[in-house]
Amino acid sequence: MPLDAEQIVHALNDRGLRLTRQRRAVVDAVAGASSSVSPLQVFDAARAACPELGLTTVYRTLEALSEIGALRRVHGPDHCEAFVPAGAAHGHTVVCSRCGSVVEFTDCDMHAVVVAAGEQTGYRITEHFLQLSGECPACAAEGT
Amino acid sequence: MPLDAEQIVHALNDRGLRLTRQRRAVVDAVAGASSSVSPLQVFDAARAACPELGLTTVYRTLEALSEIGALRRVHGPDHCEAFVPAGAAHGHTVVCSRCGSVVEFTDCDMHAVVVAAGEQTGYRITEHFLQLSGECPACAAEGT
DNA sequence: GTGCGTGCAAATTCTTTGCAATGCA
């Protein structure tokens, strides 16, 4: 389960980062998003709550949030700079190819795959980046 | 095993695409790369063989090669538009976190993971994008 | 009060597009 807005705010405090109106708006925008969001999307959404918000600040805030682990970057075939609220644990994202909604799953047992890949390639695998896509339940249901 | 330059050229012909000096240079540059390459890197490398090559052409050619399946896009934490010669079969890339070299592995059994993810999230998973990183044998050996 | 954080505007970087000229099939 992704961190909610309060938890992210808390994480900011823990790091000694200040909570400004702008950051609050950005956090709310991202935490309330049902799918991954690009900096521009965050800008639009957060601006509703904080009209004097600047795009620069959005970039800086997303960067900061991502550094403290509150957000996670996701990559897709098209968009390459999108963010998603990160879960507390190591996890992967599942993106709906229809509506773009994103969920996380943490129950990943990649051990066997990692071992197999290591054996086949000779590399010493230390990290894996996995992203799944498919249809979310809602889209699957409404799809004929 | 990735396609070599000749195979890519062949793939071009099959699609009715013309083989120009520029495309030849781009193909050679990508096929000869030991790691993933960005459009700019391709431009630099290919320019050595074809000085009149334009950057525009590099973008268009990479796009075309990617469309016919000769190249594969890879994403990293930092760079987001990099290409790698694609193998003939479904495969994944393993990137060395030290030297950036890339290999493919095709022996991927993601079935169990995909099923588990589907059960946990309720999504109907149709695709997976996996990228591993670690140390290649050479870097692991020279690392103290 | 002290800086961290901000907005603005300009600079930079990356990518795409229009169009006439070129050269592959």
Added chain:
DNA sequence: TGCATTGCAAAGAATTTGCACGCAC
């Protein structure tokens, strides 16, 4: 020869940076 492909230059989009001011702590 015909038409896909190219290069150039300019447009466009996305992101970063410099700097003085304002506000959270």
